[in-house]
Structure formats: structure tokens, C-alpha cells
Amino acid sequence: MTQVSEMGRDKRVGPSYIAGFAGVGAAIYYMFLFLPGVPVIGLPQIRMDIGASLAPLLGLVLGPYIGGLAVFAGNLIKSLTPPNPYGMPFILCAPLSALGAGMLVVKKWKMPMAILVAVLIASMFTPPFYPVTSYWYVYLLAFFDKIVAVVITPIAIKMIDSRKSSYRYIALYLAFFIAREMDKAFGNLVFSLPSIYSGLFGITDVAIVRGLFTIAPLFYVVQYILEAVIGFAIAIPTVKALLRAPAISEILYIKNLKSFK
Numbered sequence: 001m002t003q004v005s006e007m008g009r010d011k012r013v014g015p016s017y018i019a020g021f022a023g024v025g026a027a028i029y030y031m032f033l034f035l036p037g038v039p040v041i042g043l044p045q046i047r048m049d050i051g052a053s054l055a056p057l058l059g060l061v062l063g064p065y066i067g068g069l070a071v072f073a074g075n076l077i078k079s080l081t082p083p084n085p086y087g088m089p090f091i092l093c094a095p096l097s098a099l100g101a102g103m104l105v106v107k108k109w110k111m112p113m114a115i116l117v118a119v120l121i122a123s124m125f126t127p128p129f130y131p132v133t134s135y136w137y138v139y140l141l142a143f144f145d146k147i148v149a150v151v152i153t154p155i156a157i158k159m160i161d162s163r164k165s166s167y168r169y170i171a172l173y174l175a176f177f178i179a180r181e182m183d184k185a186f187g188n189l190v191f192s193l194p195s196i197y198s199g200l201f202g203i204t205d206v207a208i209v210r211g212l213f214t215i216a217p218l219f220y221v222v223q224y225i226l227e228a229v230i231g232f233a234i235a236i237p238t239v240k241a242l243l244r245a246p247a248i249s250e251i252l253y254i255k256n257l258k259s260f261k
Contacts, residue, residue: 022062022066022070022073023073025061025066025067025071026069026070026074026077027074028058028070028074029055029058029071029073029075030073030074030077030078031051032051032052032054033051033052033074033078035049035050035051049094050227050230052094052097052183052227053227053228053230053231054230054231054234055094055097055098055101055179055183056097056098056101056102056176056180056231056235057234057235057238058071058098059071059097059099059100059101059103059105059179060101060105060235060239060253060254060257061238061239061242061252061253062102062253063102063252063253064098064099064101064103064108065099065102066253067099067101067102067253068095068099069095070098071094071095071097071098072091072094075087075094075095076091079091089190089191089196089200090187090190090191092186093184093186093187094183096115096182096183097179097180097182097183098179099112099115100112100115100116100175100178100179100182101175101176101178101179104153104156104160104175104178104179105160105171105175105256107157107160107161109153109157112178112179112182113150113153115182115186116146116149116150116153116178116182116185117150119182119185119188119189120146120150120185123139123142123143123185123188123189123192124139126189126192127194127206128142128192128197128206128209129142129192135210137214138210141213141214141217142213142216142217143188144217145181145184145217146184146185148181149177149178149185152177153178156175156178157171159171159174160175168260169260172232172235172236173229173232176228176235177224177225177228180224180227180231184224191209192209192213197209236260239257242254243255243258243260
């Protein structure tokens with residue numbers, strides 16, 4: 001694995017290049033968000049954007065910070081044109097997946113792991129899950145796939161440097177899956193706040209919120225897995241194509257993925 005460096009740290013890359021690539025990334029991600037979305041059960045005001053499954057790709061190409069910033073900018077523009085108050089609370093979800101993917105593929109696992117664990121712990125103390133000793137089944141249904149993401153993180157990190165290309169590709173898929181779970185976990189935390197489910201969405205009965213968290217996994221787990229497959233399937237040819245263009249890849253974060261060339 002080559003030495004890790006964020007795009008902006010490379011001495012050959014000036015601020016104008018960083019701004020330019022971030023702007024292009026934001027524009028590309030903004031276009032992704034026009035792909036058809038999936039309705040959210042019980043919340044007709046919002047849809048889950050399939051295009052968000054490609055947010056980790058920007059983390060791979062531009063790095064965790066520049067890629068995350070690009071995704072945030074794309075999300076912000078989409079939420080403001082036209083203004084969508086229901087989407088604004090979740091604006092940080094997809095940038096987290098870009099951050100996570102960009103770090104995981106270069107074995108910087110501590111921050112993504114810390115964020116995911118912190119979200120899991122914080123969620124325990126929100127009304128739909130508190131006390132967790134009484135509503136453990138609701139919490140488990142809402143977060144079991146996120147807990148799986150925490151468990152498989154060390155496996156992905158161990159496999160990313162494997163001499164076997166098949167293991168490296170599996171690790172890349174796992175990185176996409178874990179990154180998307182960071183997005184979903186943070187979204188669950190945001191929705192479990194009274195100011196969101198009651199103040200914004202008008203659901204005054206917390207029992208209804210628990211019901212939504214109980215039913216949703218039955219429909220969405222397969223979608224989460226497929227989202228990671230879609231992102232992975234697009235990432236592989238994109239990574240290979242960029243690595244074959246050294247004039248571009250050498251000034252991008254993606255140069256750290258030369259083992260996938």
C-alpha cells in the first residue's frame with residue numbers, strides 16, 4: 001500500500017485544484033441524487049436516495065475530507081432547490097459514508113469505528129429506545145445491521161492488504177457496506193430525536209416511532225446490501241480507469257489504491 005496522503009497534502013496540488021475537484025465532485029454527486037429514490041415507510045415526506053449509495057466512491061477518489069465536503073455540497077444544493085425542510089436534518093448522513101470509505105480503504109479505521117459506535121450508544125438514550133432494557137428488541141431491529149458493520153470492520157481492514165486480489169475486492173465491498181451503514185445509523189439517530197419525529201414530522205406518539213423502527217428493517221436490509229453492490233460495481237471500473245491515467249490519479253487520493261489497478 002502506498003503512503004497515505006489526502007489530496008490537499010500533495011505539494012503539487014494547489015488550492016485551486018482542490019476547489020476544482022471538490023466542485024466537480026459536488027456536481028457529479030448532485031446528478032446522482034436525481035436517480036429514483038425509495039419511499040420511506042410511514043414518512044411520505046422523504047425518500048431514500050439511491051444516488052447516495054455512490055457517496056463512498058467520492059471518498060475513494062477525492063479522499064475522506066474533500067470527498068465528504070463534495071457530498072455535503074451536493075446534498076445542500078439538492079435540499080435547497082427547491083427547499084426541503086424534511087431532508088435538511090439528514091444532510092450529514094451521506095458525507096459520513098464518503099468519510100468512512102475514504103478512511104477504511106487506507107486502513108484508517110479508528111475514526112469511522114468511533115463515529116459508528118458513538119452513534120449506536122447515543123441512540124440508546126433517545127425516546128424510542130430508552131430504556132434499552134425494555135425496548136431492546138426495537139433497538140436491535142433498528143441497528144442490527146449497523147452492529148454487524150462494527151463487527152466486520154476489523155475483517156475488512158485485515159483483508160485490504162491481502163496478496164489475493166479476491167480478498168482485496170471483498171474488503172472494498174465491505175468498506176462500501178460499512179460506509180453506507182454509517183449513513184443509515186446517523187439517519188436513525190437523527191430521526192429518533194423528538195425534535196425531528198415529533199417537531200418536524202408531526203408524530204407525537206413515540207409508540208408509532210418504535211413501530212416504524214420495528215417494521216423498516218424487514219424492507220430495507222436487502223436494499224442496503226444492494227446499494228453497496230451497486231456502489232462497488234461502479235467503483236471498480238472507475239478506480240481502474242482513473243489509475244490508468246496517472247496524470248490525473250497522481251494528484252488524487254485514489255493513488256493510494258494502486259493495488260486495485
